[in-house]
Amino acid sequence: MSADETEKVRIGARLRAERKARRMTVSDLAERFREIAPPRAAQRLPKLRDLERTIRGHEAGEHSVGPRYRALYAAAYETTEDELFAPPAEPEPSLWLPFEVGLTPDDSDRLVSTAARPSRLDAGTLDALTTVLAGQRRLEDAIGPAALRGPVTAQLDGILAMLRDVSGPLRDRLGSVAAEWSAYAGWLHATLRHDAPALKLFDLAEELADDAHDGVIAAIATSFRGYVARQQRRYELVVRASRAAMASPGRHPIQPTYDLLQAAQGYAGLGDVEQARRLLDEAAERARDTIEPPPAVYWYSEPFFQLNIGMVHHGLGLHTDAVALLEDGLRGMPEDQADAEWLHEYRVALEEARAPE
Structure with a gap:
């Protein structure tokens, strides 16, 4: 990572931490920007949804924070630009202590x-x-x-x-x-x-x-291939990766639940409604089981599976059911995961299901 990229990531992490410390959502902050911006600056601000995307981009370190937004962040957080964006005075942490993680x-x-x-x-x-x-x-x-x-x-x-x-x-x-x-x-x-x-x-x-005879981790890695394929809209590969993960020797009993749903999304993307529904029904049945996930997939929970059931419904064009499932899933996520960036795709799907073309 270049020095410029590192600086953008550092600033993004600081901005996100400041927002979280104030218990503000991205939507709250976007609204606050509109409230505090001087009239001329307010006219130049993008629409609320685009403004939220800009804030997420800043927090993710995807692009630099320009002078106009630096002033808005400082005003919103009631601090100075120098204090908010100044480089850290302390030396860089060690390789194993880059963050406070209990070590x-x-x-x-x-x-x-x-x-x-x-x-x-x-x-x-x-x-x-x-x-x-x-x-x-x-x-x-x-x-x-x-x-x-x-x-x-x-x-x-x-x-x-x-x-x-x-x-x-x-x-x-x-x-x-x-x-x-x-x-x-x-x-x-x-x-x-x-x-x-x-x-x-x-x-x-x-x-x-x-090599380590760890079927849980092998299945996770294979399943993640399906995630990449889904982002690329390569639905045949989504199905292949998900089925391979389900067949992984030594996998945990809870892991096939997600892979069934991921495969169902793949079949929905391919237009194979019958297969998508069959896998959806099987996954929904498994999702009712109260199985404690291993630490490597700690996020596998009833609300998480509900989100992915909602994604399959969305892919099948069942928008009313998708809205209900996605809303319930997002509401049910644990507090420490509720604002995670990886939930963004589910929020986007919810918006799309609420206003289908």
Whole structure:
């Protein structure tokens, strides 16, 4: 990542954190901009929905914040532009402590030491790696993927270096951690539409998971291929990836529920209504089961499955049902996930279902 990209990501994360600290939604902030903008500036502001997209783009680090918007952010957050946009005075954090994710400085030192001498790998180091990954996944729900993509990818390089030089009983567990890290790094690339590197990382995750005999992570990586294909509107590939994930040996019982829904979306995109409905009915039945998901798919919940059932209805043109399902699903999401950027596609689908062409 270039210095300019890093700065945009840093500023975006700061703006998002300031908004979240004030319990404002993006819509609230867009309305606030319109209220506080001087008359001439207000006339130049885009429509409310476009303004919301601009705010999301700033927070995601996709583009720079110009002088007009810098003034609006400072006024909305009741601070100065210098204070809001000033570069950090503290030195850059370590590779393993780029964010506050529950890791102690001692754990960070242990990770640095193990990266330098993999023979020092122990269960405590593996626990620290698990803490970092879990914390960063939860943090993404709050600040978005852009700020995490660079650090997570750099961390993966360090873990792969450890894995190359480790043998013995802990190697499989480290391999499983590396596989999940690779799948997560791939997800961060995919959600930012860096499709080619995302698919390479999913390749690596599948290979690492197979070596470590971790069917859960292998199925996640394969399923994420379907996500990329869905964004590309390559519906045949959506179906193939989803069915491959369902057939993955060692998968968790809850995982096929999502993959059935993803495959149903693929069939809906292909116009195969009968197959889409069949898979939808099977998935809806499975979604009623109260199965605790493994940590690697912590977001698999009844509201999440309801959102994806709504997406299938939307794809089939059943807009009234889609609106009800998507609204209920969004309302039911846990508070710490309710403003996650990955929910954006469901909000877009809800808008489309409310006003079908």
